[in-house]
Amino acid sequence: MKQNPISFQLKLNPEDFLPATEEEKESLVIMRESVSFWKDGFRRLVKNKVAMVSIVVILIVMVFSFIVPSFYPYSYKEQAKGANNLKPMQYSEQELEAKAAGEKVFPHIFGTDKLGRDYAIRVMMGSRISLLVGLIATAIILVIGSAYGSIAAFFGGWVDLIMMRIVDMIYTIPDVLLIVLLSFALKAPLAGLMGIQGFGWVRTVGENLISIFIVFALLYWVGMARMVRSQVLMLKESEYVTAARALGVSNGKIIKKHLLTNCIGTLIVTTTLQIPSSIFTESFLSFLGLGVAVPLPSLGSLASEAINGLNTYPHLLFIPAALISLIILSFNLLGDGLRDAFDPKLKN
């Protein structure tokens, strides 16, 4: 059939109207699952070599501080007679005799301290305390800070004004003052608590350590609160919040389900960066003698005790000092890596 060149007649091919073959259908099937927020972030994180190395370092430190002490032949408070101030890998005379008699004696890898306690296990216990303080204090800070910041931002107006002025004030009071005063103030109630059944753990943990947690809970959430507030201020203008409100969702649920879930990236990053700063503060407090109770060691108190013998036994100082720097460094690098992975907007 000859076609008129100016006609609008379509040139239809009957084959185009046949049902699709299996082959053609296959090309339309979504082969991969859609990439979720978490997967996307983890994929980026795994590519980051520095962050992966930090995770490995943190895991190794955790294994040594939480698992190894339970089957280590020495305990952190056991004082071996005649084994005072041993150099690393050195044996005391009694231990040498025992060795000569054919017994197996586990070496003091890092030597012993002036009371004859094995230093390696003390360092491990010390890093356990430091890690625990870092993690628990950060958990407290995360909960209080995100709740406070999101409430201030969500309700806005004078609620926000008053809540943020309180934050400013807490920023201005010297924290050392509050820490010392609180540890004095908490001594009596905590001592009372020790007597009650079921609260015996207070004694092992020590009043000072508990007051450190309370101080963190009272003071150090302000940075987190500011961070969350600035995020929520931005997010609460989003359409989905208006939609949720139109559907009659309660305020608390909007904050929990919509606002906080949406600043999860910021929360992860701020939390990871808060852990080293908590460890930092704890070691500083222990160094001042306001930290954990004897005989429980922390990396800060170990370093503090070692200062007096610096001339003769420098390794007693350098081991905890190096370890604490290593822990803080790896958490910092991990935090940087997480920020690049989960919150690319924040980069630089």
Next chain:
Amino acid sequence: MLKYIAKRIGLAIVTIWAVATITFFLMNMVPGGPFLSEKAISPQAQAALEAKYGLDKPLFEQYITYMKDALHGDFGDSLKQRGRTVMSIITKKFPVSARVGGMAVLVALCVGVPLGCVAAIRRGKFVDSFISVVATCGIAVPSFVICTVLMYFFGVKLKILPTLGLTSWKHYIMPVIALAFYPTAYIMRLTRSSMLDVLGQDYMRTARAKGLSQVISLFKHALRNAILPVITYVGPMLAYTLSGSFVVEKIFTIPGLGGEFIGSITSRDYTVIMGTTIFLATLITIMNVVVDIVYKIVDPRIKLK
């Protein structure tokens, strides 16, 4: 501008008052007192001492009296160091801390800002990665570690620097390095990241395109914009550093305000605690106002309201 400064000063006074009030009541709420720890003190002597300093009166009355005196510039006598006023303690100890702290801040700025700029300009090169690694490590090392390591190598092993006291210029080297370490690393990171931001801006390309030399475009356009976050950080940091770091003062036995403050807290020297807290709070709030004004000078686009 003047109106703004007046408003800020008004707010600052409210903040200082609030901090003083909180500290006063918190301090007194805590069990124990300044004269309880002293050994062999009879109840009569203790009562007499408390009466002398007005500690036997109701708490609120003490507060009113203290605030009245403080407004007249009288911060009272030290309860523990007999015969010395709080003012004389602060005026004697603060200059010592301020000299060490001031030098440390100067070092931190003179080292941190240029190195941060260099890292940003040579982004991705060896210099950049080197500076970034140093800065990251610098942030991770607590000050007492730096102090003791410095002391061990320069004081004990090499014996080239004195370890105790503050009598010659040589004594200043180690405390200043120890104090400046963290701020230097932090300023390096801050300068680098904000400089990277600025270098990517359109006006930097324009500046180069219109034929400005690299030096002028860097100093007049880039640095001026990139320095703002550094100023925000340096303000409060300056206040804290000037008033003395307890750790550094303890390790190097420097008779400064930081050590005095901690000492007064543990010995419950109420008047010294109040005096130093008010002093520190004032210093911080002044620094915050100064930071805002410097902001305006550096970046005229910023509107103060």
